[in-house]
Amino acid sequence: MKFSPVIVLFVAALVALPLSAKEKSDPAVNANSKDAFETVSTWVRKQMDEGGRYSYVTSSERTRVDTKLGEMGTLFQTRGDVAQMSDVEKTRMFNDQEEVNAILAKRDNERLICKTENPTGSHIPVKTCRTAGEIEARRRGDEQYLQWHQRTPQQKAGG
Numbered sequence: 001m002k003f004s005p006v007i008v009l010f011v012a013a014l015v016a017l018p019l020s021a022k023e024k025s026d027p028a029v030n031a032n033s034k035d036a037f038e039t040v041s042t043w044v045r046k047q048m049d050e051g052g053r054y055s056y057v058t059s060s061e062r063t064r065v066d067t068k069l070g071e072m073g074t075l076f077q078t079r080g081d082v083a084q085m086s087d088v089e090k091t092r093m094f095n096d097q098e099e100v101n102a103i104l105a106k107r108d109n110e111r112l113i114c115k116t117e118n119p120t121g122s123h124i125p126v127k128t129c130r131t132a133g134e135i136e137a138r139r140r141g142d143e144q145y146l147q148w149h150q151r152t153p154q155q156k157a158g159g
Contacts, residue, residue, distance in 0.1 A: 034076040057107045068096045109133025
């Protein structure tokens with residue numbers, strides 16, 4: 001049985017496609033020394049500002065992230081490195097990092113969300129992908145539009 005080189009390349013590309021796609025983003029907070037942590041925490045705080053990668057965090061989430069980053073900073077002030085921490089401190093550091101990373105992963109504007117839907121009038125499914133930032137910007141824009149129209153008095157037609 002002979003295979004055409006084109007078919008072999010096509011099959012190889014299909015097999016490699018899922019391998020090249022990133023299913024999970026890298027954790028935002030993952031530091032093991034005081035200097036590395038200061039760099040990472042400054043970057044995260046900056047990215048939570050307007051226009052940043054995590055700009056859609058809620059105020060309560062922002063407070064929680066700031067609190068956890070402060071707690072981790074205190075641990076690094078007393079012990080300059082994770083290797084110098086006790087097991088209890090390492091566990092606390094790990095749990096704080098996990099909580100911060102969970103919040104940031106949920107609010108990551110660059111996170112890709114794909115849906116497979118059947119368009120109206122068709123049985124052929126279509127896959128559409130958008131970033132979480134695009135979805136949230138659209139949601140907020142729609143909300144502002146509706147609020148604006150609810151405040152604007154409606155004109156009576158006819159007469």
